[in-house]
Amino acid sequence: MSQMGNKNRPKVIVTRKLPDSIETRMAELFDVKLNLADTPMSADQLKAAVAEADVLVPTVTDTIDADVLSAAGEQLTLIANFGAGVDHIDLTAAKDRGIKVTNTPGVLTEDTADLTMALLLSVPRRLFEGEKILRAGEWTGWTPTFLMGHRIEGKRLGIIGMGRIGRAVARRARAFNIAVHYHNRTQLPQEVEGELEATYWEDLDQMLGRMDIVSVNCPLTADTHHLLNRTRLKKLQPHAVIINTARGEIIDEEALADLIEVGRIAGAGLDVFEAEPTINPKLLELDNVVLLPHMGSATIEGRTAMGEKVLINIQAYADGHRPPDRVLPI
Ligand code: 8YV
Numbered sequence: 001m002s003q004m005g006n007k008n009r010p011k012v013i014v015t016r017k018l019p020d021s022i023e024t025r026m027a028e029l030f031d032v033k034l035n036l037a038d039t040p041m042s043a044d045q046l047k048a049a050v051a052e053a054d055v056l057v058p059t060v061t062d063t064i065d066a067d068v069l070s071a072a073g074e075q076l077t078l079i080a081n082f083g084a085g086v087d088h089i090d091l092t093a094a095k096d097r098g099i100k101v102t103n104t105p106g107v108l109t110e111d112t113a114d115l116t117m118a119l120l121l122s123v124p125r126r127l128f129e130g131e132k133i134l135r136a137g138e139w140t141g142w143t144p145t146f147l148m149g150h151r152i153e154g155k156r157l158g159i160i161g162m163g164r165i166g167r168a169v170a171r172r173a174r175a176f177n178i179a180v181h182y183h184n185r186t187q188l189p190q191e192v193e194g195e196l197e198a199t200y201w202e203d204l205d206q207m208l209g210r211m212d213i214v215s216v217n218c219p220l221t222a223d224t225h226h227l228l229n230r231t232r233l234k235k236l237q238p239h240a241v242i243i244n245t246a247r248g249e250i251i252d253e254e255a256l257a258d259l260i261e262v263g264r265i266a267g268a269g270l271d272v273f274e275a276e277p278t279i280n281p282k283l284l285e286l287d288n289v290v291l292l293p294h295m296g297s298a299t300i301e302g303r304t305a306m307g308e309k310v311l312i313n314i315q316a317y318a319d320g321h322r323p324p325d326r327v328l329p330i
Contacts, residue, residue: 010054010318011075015041015062018082019300022307029315030055047071055080055314058089060294061276066093078323080313082306083297084108086327087220087247094328101328102313106164107305108297113168115296116215116245119269120157120173122290123241124150124213129287150239153177158211160204160227161218161246162188169215170196183207184218208235213243220247230255233265241267245296248273257282260289271296 012030014023017038026032033053035041040061041049050056050064050072058064059082069090079089081103094101122128126149133139133147157173159166162184170180180198187193187200201207204227208214214236218224228242228251236242242265244251253274259265267288273279276294283289297303313323 008318010078010314011052012055012057012080012314013049013053014057014082015046015049016059016082018057018307018310019304021304022311025307025311029311030318043068050076054078055317057082057310057314059083060085060088062088064089064094066090069093069097069099072097072099078102078314078317080310080317080323081327082310085219085247087249091328099328100317100323100326102310102317102323102325103327104306104309105325107309108302109164109168111299111302112165112245112296113172115271115292116165116169116217116243117172117176119243119245119271119290119292120213120215121152123243123267123269123288124152126288128290152213155179155212156181156210157213157215158183158201158207159198159215159217160184160250161216161224162198163217163219165245166215166217167192167196169217170198178213181207181211205232205235208232208240209237211236211240213241216242216244216246216250218246218250220249224250226250226252228252228256230259233259236265238264239266241265241269243269245271248276253280253283257286260286 009031012026012032014032014034016035023034046062046068050068054075055078056076057080076099079094079099079101084103084105086101086103089101091101126147130147154177156179159169159182162182166182173180174197180196181201182198183201183204230252233255256268257280260268269290271292272294279291283291309325313325316323
C-alpha cells in the first residue's frame with residue numbers, strides 16, 4: 001500500500017502544458033496544478049513544487065536533481081515522468097528519499113523510429129539543403145548534377161541501443177533494404193536477431209569503423225554519456241552519417257561539429273542536443289547537418305498516449321497498486 005493509499009485525490013503538479021484531453025482528465029481525477037503558461041520551471045519553482053506535491057509530473061525540460069529533491073516534503077512519493085527517458089531525474093537521490101519514479105515507455109516507439117528514418121533519409125538525400133535553396137528563390141532549374149546525395153538502399157546501418165526504438169528503426173531499415181547492425185549491452189535473443197536480420201557487434205569501435213550510417217537509440221546513463229567521444233567518432237569512415245534521436249549528451253557535440261566541418265564525417269541528423277534548447281553555433285553553420293527541435297515523439301497520438309500512461313501510473317499508485325511503468329523501484 002502506498003503512502004497515498006488513502007488519498008482519493010492526490011495533489012499532482014504538472015510542470016508543462018500537456019495535451020488538453022490529458023489536462024482535463026487530470027483535473028477530473030486529481031487535485032491538479034497545471035502549468036497553462038507552459039514556461040519551464042526554474043530550480044526554485046521545482047523546489048516549491050516538490051515541497052507541496054504528492055505527485056510531480058515533470059518532462060525532459062526539468063532537471064530533478066539532488067538539490068531539487070532535497071526540498072521535497074515527506075508527502076512527495078511519486079514522480080510520474082511524462083516521457084520515456086529519465087536521465088533528467090537523479091534516480092539515486094529519489095531512491096534515497098523513497099520516491100518512486102514512473103515513465104511512459106512503448107507509446108512513443110514508432111513515432112521516434114519514424115523520425116529517425118526521416119533524418120536517415122534527409123541527410124544522405126540532402127532534402128533540407130534543397131528545401132532551403134528552393135525557398136530562397138535560388139533554384140534555377142533541373143540539372144543532371146544538382147544536389148546529388150547518396151543512395152541509402154544497400155547501405156550498412158549501425159544502431160547503438162537495440163531497445164524498443166532501436167528495433168523499430170531496424171524493422172523500418174529492413175524495408176528500405178538497409179543492412180542492420182547493432183551494438184547493445186547484451187546481444188538480442190537469436191529469434192529476435194533473425195527476425196530483424198541484425199548483426200551484433202560486441203565491440204562498438206569495430207562496428208563504427210564499418211558503418212555507412214549510425215543511429216543512436218540508447219538511453220542516456222552514466223555509461224552512455226559521451227559514448228561517441230572524439231576518439232570514437234574518428235573511427236567512422238569519412239562518408240558516414242550519424243543520426244541521433246536519443247539524447248544529445250551521448251555524443252560529444254563539439255567533436256562531432258569539428259569532424260563534420262573538416263570532412264572527417266559526412267553529416268548528421270540531430271533531434272537532440274547537449275544543451276537544449278541552445279544549439280552549438282558550429283552545427284548551425286554546417287549544410288550537411290539536419291537539426292530538429294527534439295520532436296521525436298511529437299505526434300498528437302503519441303503525446304496523448306504518453307499522458308494517458310501518466311494518468312494510469314498515478315491512478316494505480318493512488319489506489320495502492322503497483323504502477324505499470326515503474327523505473328524506480330524496478
Ligand atoms: C519526449 C523523449 O518528448 O520520452 C522521451 O524520452 O525524449 C521525448 O520523446 C520528452 O522526453 C518528454 O518529456
